[in-house]
Amino acid sequence: MKKQKQPHRKSGRATGKSGPSGAVRSTAHGEGGDAAIRNPATVKSSAGKTSAAAERFRAGVRAPAFRIALVVFLAGVLTVAGSLAIPHEFAFFELGYLFTLSIYDLVLAMLGLSVAIGMAERRREVLSIAGAFLGVLAPVLLFFDPIFSAILQSPLGHELFLIAPIAVMLSGMVLWLPAFIRRFAAPVAAAVVSLSLSLFIGLDDFGIGIKEFAFTAVLAALWILVVPGMMLRPFRGAWLTIPARIIGSWLMVIAVIVTVSLYVPLAPDAPPLPEILDGPELAPLDPAVEDGLSEAPESFDSPAEGSTIPGPELGDNPLLGGGRNRQP
Numbered sequence: 001m002k003k004q005k006q007p008h009r010k011s012g013r014a015t016g017k018s019g020p021s022g023a024v025r026s027t028a029h030g031e032g033g034d035a036a037i038r039n040p041a042t043v044k045s046s047a048g049k050t051s052a053a054a055e056r057f058r059a060g061v062r063a064p065a066f067r068i069a070l071v072v073f074l075a076g077v078l079t080v081a082g083s084l085a086i087p088h089e090f091a092f093f094e095l096g097y098l099f100t101l102s103i104y105d106l107v108l109a110m111l112g113l114s115v116a117i118g119m120a121e122r123r124r125e126v127l128s129i130a131g132a133f134l135g136v137l138a139p140v141l142l143f144f145d146p147i148f149s150a151i152l153q154s155p156l157g158h159e160l161f162l163i164a165p166i167a168v169m170l171s172g173m174v175l176w177l178p179a180f181i182r183r184f185a186a187p188v189a190a191a192v193v194s195l196s197l198s199l200f201i202g203l204d205d206f207g208i209g210i211k212e213f214a215f216t217a218v219l220a221a222l223w224i225l226v227v228p229g230m231m232l233r234p235f236r237g238a239w240l241t242i243p244a245r246i247i248g249s250w251l252m253v254i255a256v257i258v259t260v261s262l263y264v265p266l267a268p269d270a271p272p273l274p275e276i277l278d279g280p281e282l283a284p285l286d287p288a289v290e291d292g293l294s295e296a297p298e299s300f301d302s303p304a305e306g307s308t309i310p311g312p313e314l315g316d317n318p319l320l321g322g323g324r325n326r327q328p
Helices: 012-016 020-037 046-062 064-085 092-102 104-119 123-142 144-153 155-174 179-203 211-235 238-263
Strands: none
Touching: 046 064, 046 211, 064 092, 064 211, 092 104, 092 179, 092 211, 104 123, 104 155, 104 179, 104 211, 104 238, 123 144, 123 179, 123 211, 144 155, 144 179, 155 179, 155 238, 179 211
């Protein structure tokens, strides 16, 4: 009998050959992997973050609040620049806002509070900071003499020079606090900064309460306190936390430096007095000699003829030669 040829059976390894179904499966797998990579819910690309930040920046620039604050800021800068650039005699109102800008430590403290205004979540927080600032500044300036006398008689009067560094320190600490604590601490810091500024203004308005000087000084303080913060508010967000803490750290360091400088004694700048040496005996010069009406004597031991100024009495003064020829 002849052996019948058995049909060849395909082994399991034959399934690995390429075919239409395999190609479809591999293509589908590749498309699924690319789709997973492109899914924004799983991975956010850096390009997407950059475009989102740029869009937020453009939206903030287009905000009406930012544009109004920017116009007010530029108007103040141009006013100050014009006062300093044009040679003229300063009026009292010019001296007022220039005086506020010259108090550098309090300017930094007000800028710190302005950052807190930019980070405020609600508008009433902004109003509370500005209200606390004006609520202390206005009464102190209006009734400066009795209030300042009461402060001098209190224990605060002996340490009054520390109020400005304390104001800078509080302004920096506010920027480190969480938002729910900052809304209560910021008005307190604003009140301390305002008290310090009011004392500076009250003591430097020439003692006669010039209204133009005080008004523009307060106006410049409000410009520093409110306008930068209003420019920052359209861009507020979580990104502002780290820069605000950096600014707060700088303010606290500056407050420590200012406090230490107040306790360090200053070295005298005046040169030492020269040593007094014995010189020739000089009689007082006759005014007639100075005017050329008479001739100067050849010797100053005796006055010139017709002079009413007597010669020097040596006496016992060793600086005038007295007692040199005296025998012991």
